[in-house]
Amino acid sequence: MDRSVTSSNGLTIGAPVLIALDWGTSSLRGFLMDSYARILAERSSSHGIQNLPQPGAAGFEAALTGLCGDWLDAHPALPVVAGGMVGSAQGWVEAPYVATPADAMVLANKSTHVIMATGRRVLIAPGVLHDPADGTPDVMRGEEIQIAGAVAENAGWGRNACVAMPGTHSKWVRISDGRITGFTTYMTGELFAVLKTHSLLGRLMPAGVDAKAEDEEEAFAIGLRAAQSAGPGDLPHQLFATRSLGLTKRLPAEALAHYLSGLLIGHELRSGLALLAEMSAGTPLLLIGDPGLCRRYTRGLAAFGITPTAQLGNTAPRGLFQFAAAAGLLPSLSANSSSIKSTP
Missing domain, CATH: 3.30.420.310 (2-keto-3-deoxy-galactonokinase, C-terminal domain)
Structure with a gap:
């Protein structure tokens, strides 16, 4: 049974089981999550991969410890996962793209990791490549984590859905049987x-x-x-x-x-x-x-x-949770995204 704590407003919440990082080009967001994929605490900084405190791997470590150092110290056994541009060629370490169709389990099986100077392991999610034989290749990095979170919240959407993701490079993503089967990017x-x-x-x-x-x-x-x-x-x-x-x-x-x-x-x-x-x-x-x-x-x-x-809203934290579960970092939980509920 999960240990629990009582918050200042009297609500009982689960003990932390995961530190999740949504690490993009211009920002870094950290989430402390419990076994029901609830966010216990969250923080953000401007230390995206293009604005690190210092160059190279040391800069990534400095950004992470600057944002979440007390979490890392207080919970030395918690797994740490990251998604987004942190896994790009310009990131902490490159996590090569995986081909469609892809879901949280595929991402977990093809993930990579870095070891911090303290010995802490950070698991990093890959991006996704869609390369149809009769078309041109397309890529995403970060959106696949958001998709994993959206699919986890509604089993019907996982069976069949189209997801439009407006932004700098908008994505229109096709979902079938819980997997990303194809997508198109618009600049x-x-x-x-x-x-x-x-x-x-x-x-x-x-x-x-x-x-x-x-x-x-x-x-x-x-x-x-x-x-x-x-x-x-x-x-x-x-x-x-x-x-x-x-x-x-x-x-x-x-x-x-x-x-x-x-x-x-x-x-x-x-x-x-x-x-x-x-x-x-x-x-x-x-x-x-x-x-x-x-x-x-x-x-x-x-x-x-x-x-x-x-x-x-922001489905990245839930997606990072699904990624961690699929990677076996939350052994007391099922890796099947449909069985992990956001509320007890």
Whole structure:
């Protein structure tokens, strides 16, 4: 039986069984978790892999101990797992991609690890490669952990689902029988940032000036409608409209970024929904990502007549828990994700 402690508000919670790290390019998040995959404590820092306290392996150790050193000291027997860009070629150690189809067990079987100077072992999850014979290769690193968490929370989603993950490099992921069977990446967020910051289009967009709510909504809707009506090869022309709509005063300058956002998101949605249409009828569509960005995608989906089945929060901690269980680091628990509940 698990030991338990009582929190300051009188609730009984399980003893810690895992230290989980969601380690990306720009941030590091740590989670202390109990045997029901509940988060007992969490912390974050800006020490992503591109902003370490010092170069090399020593920098990774310094970032980890700076964030979670007291957890490591207080719980010397707890396993430590990490996912995200920490396992990339630029990370602490490279955890090579595994091929689709992939689930938490595949990730665990192909994981790698590092040994800290203190002797503490950190297990690192690999990314996932989708390389269809009739298409181009695609990769993810970090999203596979979020997918593992989402699948663990709902057995139905594990059987069949499509997961849209808005972001710098948005992913549309196909799930079947609990495994990632394929996915497509869209550089929507990065394109938006590059065009706004480093192209002619951004010169009419005033910095630090917010559009009126009605102007923002209208500009976003105009961008969506342009994407919906686009023909083959229309995107470069439609992008230039970001400038011409401003020059002709058809849209206020502060709303031009929202037109650009609607246009790029609209093109992504048009393609992503075509992928969803290839799946079986009634396939759930899930959104995972930043809440504000997911709300924008929900608005975009509404223009296409689609309502997402669910919008999920941060599923990475639960995914890291499933990864640890599949790796046998939580021996008192089943490695079957569907049998590990988030509440007792």
